[in-house]
Amino acid sequence: MAISSNDGGMTPPSPVPQRRHLTTEIPGPRSRALMARKHDAVAGGVGTVMPVFATRASGGVIEDVDGNSLIDFGSGIAVTTVGSSAPRVVDAVREQVEAFTHTCFMVTPYEGYVEVAENLNRMTPGTHEKRSVLFNSGAEAVENAVKIARASTGRQAVVAFDHAYHGRTNLTMSLTAKSMPYKHGFGPFAPEVYRAPGSYPYRDDLDGPTAARRAIEMIEKQVGDPAAVVIEPIQGEGGFIAPAEGFLPALADWCRDRGVVFIADEVQTGFARTGAMFASEHEGVVPDLVVTAKGIADGLPLSAVTGRAEIMDAAHAGGLGGTYGGNPLACAAALATIETIEAGGLVERAQRIEQVLTSRLLRLQDEDKRIGDVRGRGAMIAVELVRGGTREPDADLARAVAAAAHSRGVVLLTCGTFGNVVRLLPPLSISDDLLQDGLDVFADALADIAGS
Template sequence: MTLIDSAATVGTTAVPVGGPSLPQQRTLVTAIPGPKSQELLARKAQAVSASVGSTIPVFTVAAGGGVLVDVDGNSLIDLGSGIAVTGVGNSAPRVVAAVAAQLEQFTHTCFTVAPYDSYVEVAEALNRLTPGDHAKRSALFNSGAEAVENAVKIARHYTGKQAVVVFDHAYHGRTNLTMALTAKNQPYKNGFGPFAPEVYRVPTSYPLRDGGLSGAEAAKLSITQIEKQIGAGNLAAVMIEPIQGEGGFIVPAEGFLPAIVDWCRANDVVFIADEVQTGFARTGTMFASEQFGIVPDLVVTAKGIAGGLPLSAVTGRAEIMDAPQIGGLGGTYGGNPLACAAALATIETYEEDGLVERAAEIGAIVREVFGAAQATDARIAEVRGLGAMMAIELVDAATGEPDASLTGRVAAATHAAGVIVLTCGTYGNVIRFLPPLAISDALLREGLQVVLDSLAAN
C-alpha cells in the first residue's frame, strides 16, 4: 500500500500533500526518529534555542485527518492535534480554500489602521456561539496568552479593581502576567520571575485528589479563602479553565463552577472562562461552559478557533468589553485577515460537519477503551474528561501516588510505535487525548490500543 495518494516535488524529494487525501493509516518505514529527522534534529540543536523542546523527535511534511507524515515517510496517528488546535483536521478543505482566496486579496492591513469585513464576521460568530443571550462584543488577538492578558486588562478597567484570582493546577500562558496566573513551576515559570503582582491562587475542585469534596464544598473553601485573604472589594476577576488543561484535564465536581459564578455575580467580580483548550467543539459542546450550566462574563478562546492559524479572542458582555478607552485594545497582527478567513471556514466546518457530536462519540470510545483497562490495571487511577478532551491519570499501584516516570515511559513507547500523545498534569502523570475531530473510529481505536500496549509493556 502506497503511503501517499499525491505529492508535490521539492527539489528531488516527493512531499506528500496534506489534508484528508492522506491515507488514514499508521505506517512505520524507519525507527522513530528516522535518519532524515535525525539530521534535522542536529541542525535544530545548532540553530534553535535549546529551551525550545519537542514532544516527538520527528519533522513533519504533511498532515490531515488523523495522521501526520514525517520527513522519513512514517505516517503517525495524531492524538494531539497540535495541542487541541487542528480540531477540524490539518489542512481541512474549507480552511485551505478560504486562506488561499484571502492570500490572493491581501495579507495584512492592520485592522486598527484599515479594517476589513472578515474581522467583523469572526466577532459576530463568536458573539453568537459563546454562552448567553446577552449583548456581546469581541476583540481578536494572536495567542491564548495574549487574549488572557487582555481579558484581565478589560476586567480591571471595567471594575476599577486590580486583584485577580486563579486556581491550583491552572495554566494560562507563558508571558509575564500569564506565568503569574499559571500554577506549574517547571518548565513554565522556573527562573523567569519576578512575576506580575496582584494575582492570587486558591484551591480548586480535583475530585480524585481533594478527598472527595462535593462541588459545593470545594467552592466554599475557595470562596472563603478569597473573602478572607483578598476581599471582594479588591477583586477584579476570577479566571478558571472549565476543565483544567495542562494541570491534568481536571473536571471539577458538579456544582463547583456554578457556585463560583454565583459568588462573582453577587460581588461585582468579573468571571472569566479560559476556554483556550476547551473551546470549539472539543468537549462535546461548542464551549465547555455549556456543560456546566454557566454563562461567563468573558470567554477567552484560541487554539481550535482557526484550523491552525494564529488567532485568539476575548468575547463578553458588551458593557464590559466596551469599557476600555478607544485604542486600549488592539495590536499589529491581531485578527490578521488570513487567520480570520481560516476561522470562518473552521467554524463552518464544526457546524456543518457535525463535529460537536463527533467529539462526544470520540469521548465515548476513549472512555470505553480505558474504562475496561482500568478494571484490571490499578495504575490507571482515573479516566476523565468530556468529549474529545480525555485523559488517564497514572499512579503507583501500591501507593496511589502520581507516577510521572511510568507516564514518561508509556508516552515514549507510544511515540516509538507511531502514535503521538501528550502528557500533562501538575505531577506529570497524566496522558491526554486530543485527537482531531476528523479522525476515524478505526484509527482512533488503533492509536488507543498502542497506548494500552505501551502501558502493558511498562
C-alpha cells in the same frame, strides 16, 4: 484513501492515507539530521515532544519526513480540531491570501474581523449583548481579558486556581500554577495575582459545592472582591481536571453577586473539543468574558476575548488591539473552521469520540491498578497514572508510556502538575478505526512496561 465511514462521513478524501504505518525507526534518519540542525539553530529553551519532523498532515494522521505515518492524539495541543489542512480552511485561506495578507485592522479594517466577532458573539454562552476583540495567542487574550476586567471594575486583584495554566507572558505566567518548566527562573512576576484551591475530584474527594465554598472562603479572607476570577472550565496543562459538578456554577454565582468578572479560559476547551461548543455549557455557566484560541482557526494564529458589552466597552479607545490581532488570513481560517464544525456535526462527533475513548480506557482501568483515574469530556480525555494500589503520582510511568507510544507511531502527550497524566486530544475528523488502533498502542505500551 478516504477516512473510514465511521467518522460520521464528515471528512472528504484525504491526501494522507488514514493509517498508522512505519517505514523507519522513530526517529528516522532524515528527522535525526533535522534535529541536529535544530540543535545548532534554535534556542535550547524550545523543546519538542517527539523527535520527528512533519511534512504533511490531515484527518487523524501526521506524515514525517521519513515517510512514517503517525496517529495524531495531540492535534497540535488541541489546535487542529477539525483536522490539519481541512478543505474549507485551505480554500478560505488561499482566497484571502490572493486578496491581501495584512492591512492592520486598526488602520484599515476589513469585513473578516467583524464577521469573526459576530460569530463569537453568537456562539459563546449567553443571550446578552456581547462584543469581541481579536488577538494572536491564548496568553495574549488572557492578559487582555484581565485588562478589560480591571478597566470595568476599577479593581486590580485577580484570582487564579491551583493546577492552572494560562500562558507564558509575565502576567499569564503569574496566573499559571506550575513552576517547571513554565515559571522557573523567569521572575519576578506580576503583582496582585492570588491563588485559590480548585476542584480536583480524584485527589480532594470533595463535591462541587463544598470545593466552591473552600475557594470562596479563601478569596473573601485573603483578597476581598477582586477584579476577576480566571478559570479553565476543564484544566488543561494541569491534568485535564474536570471540576466536580456544581463547582463552576457556585463560583460564577458568587462572582455575579459580588461584581467580580468571571473569566472562562476556553483556550483549550473551546470549539466543540469537549462535546459542547464551549465547556462552560456543560453546567449552564454563562461567563462574563470567554477567552478563546487554539481550535478557533485550525492552526493559524488567532485568539479572542468575547463578553458582556458593558464590560468589553469599558476599555478606552486605543487601549485594546495589536498589529497582527485578527490577521485577515487567520480570520478567513476561523470562519471556515466554524463552518466546518457546525456543518459537519463535530460537537456530536466529539461526544462519540468520548464514548470510544472512555469505554476502552475504563476497561483498561479495571485490569490495571496503575490507571488511577480516567476523566475528561469529548475529545479531551486523560489517564492519570499512579503507583499500583495508591494515588501516588507516577510521572516515570507516564513518560515511559508516552515514549513507547511514540516509537510505535502514536503522537501522545503528557501533562499534569505532577507530570503523571497522559492526555488524548485527537482531531474530531479522526476515524474510529484510528482511535482503536491508537488505543491498542497505548494498552500494549502500558502492558509491556509492566513486564519490563
